[in-house]
Amino acid sequence: MTSLSTFAEIAALAGDPGRAAMLRALMDGRALTASELAYVAGVTAQTASGHLARMTTAGLLSVAKQGRHRYHRLASSDVAQMIESIMQVASGPGSKRSPLAVGPKDAALRLARTCYDHLAGRLGVALADAVVGSGHVELATDGGLVTDAGVDFFGSIGIDFSALMTRDGKRSSRILCRPCLDWSERRPHIAGSIGAALCAHSFAAGWIDRINGTRAVMITPKGQRVFLEQFGVQLG
Amino acid sequence: MTSLSTFAEIAALAGDPGRAAMLRALMDGRALTASELAYVAGVTAQTASGHLARMTTAGLLSVAKQGRHRYHRLASSDVAQMIESIMQVASGPGSKRSPLAVGPKDAALRLARTCYDHLAGRLGVALADAVVGSGHVELATDGGLVTDAGVDFFGSIGIDFSALMTRDGKRSSRILCRPCLDWSERRPHIAGSIGAALCAHSFAAGWIDRINGTRAVMITPKGQRVFLEQFGVQLG
DNA sequence: AAAATGTTACGGTTACCGTCGAAGCATCAG
């Protein structure tokens, strides 16, 4: 029953408070150095190094050494989804403690941030509402899809699905979407291939920008205009 | 940072080998007594009692006392999805140990079994392939949907979606599907609302039956006929 | 070369948690 022992092993790795803090910090999809991760975990560098080594050999993390730094990131989207699902359970009805005061307290984080590879916060939720309201995307609790009109719409703003839709040889329909329930807004936003593409394109097109290396993002003036004109979204 | 502490708490609960075995046993969606769970975990009754109490207060399990028995089940489908996602990571590329000998060794389990609330094993995969091949369902890695033809098809075999499709007031499209990667077949099968409905209907209609209280199911003669005529599926 | 920074390795201490024995309640059978 090998799968069982590794199951407990993986879960136990995520069960340590320090390692949990590291994983949570890596949920923005970026790669962090061991020192930064040691800081967020509240432990010394030696301790953090041991944790990172264990999580790397277990397949949770992948490292890329660059000069004298070693950048650690989540190994795959599967790991990100696992962390999400644990957060989902942790934020569930079982968390009686501090019923409404949950979520990031930083205003910038609440406004807009990245969630592994897509956008979250009020911006992410607003964009999701916009594309759902305009009929470009349909969302349910189990999954989501892009309508034919949505394919045209995303194409018009520079996101091409032709590369994404060639899966398994034949066209794999327009199911490229996954709802991701955020714990600050308590509303679903768009994850999956579309969410990742939209987030990447927003960075590339200069609509949003990272705030000094955190997972929070700011909306550029150009982004303000595009989000209002193309999506009808205005925040603040 | 309450959500973080509970995050590690939840993960640590799943990280103990004994508790992991219990959760794994409960993945068939049925309710088990404390004694049965103590047996599958390989611990004494006292130890199991403590584990069950902790997991219940944490919101992972829900209990229903019936006479002098206490039946434990997974608290929600969120918990089941969390367990699935951990299995997904545990079965990932990181599991070098016993590369191909994974999966349930029991022949009955490999053939057909329940996975929380839907069907898995060769039967589950075959049914998924059938409805995908006939164009009734479209599956991708991120989600799935039922086509208009699929709605008619499932209606013709006794599964009505009208109750499922009234979500949030307006019609919530036909996204009721979620792929679930099984660790014995390494192929996706159909979970989500459709998977649950199909599984429940198969039991109700007498197409399948539980094998003496395990998560393995047998295909009745009636089921053999229905699966062949309606889905074109023949196993064995 | 030498200093500085980032990362890993080793030993010893400490605290936590899983485990079981024994005993205490609840429920059912006779």
Add this chain to the structure above:
DNA sequence: CTGATGCTTCGACGGTAACCGTAACATTTT
């Protein structure tokens, strides 16, 4: 009422692992 079964609580034991000293190694900068 008496005995039996299922489950839980209490207390004590033991092992595991997180943690931080100190120290070594690697890389970059001066």
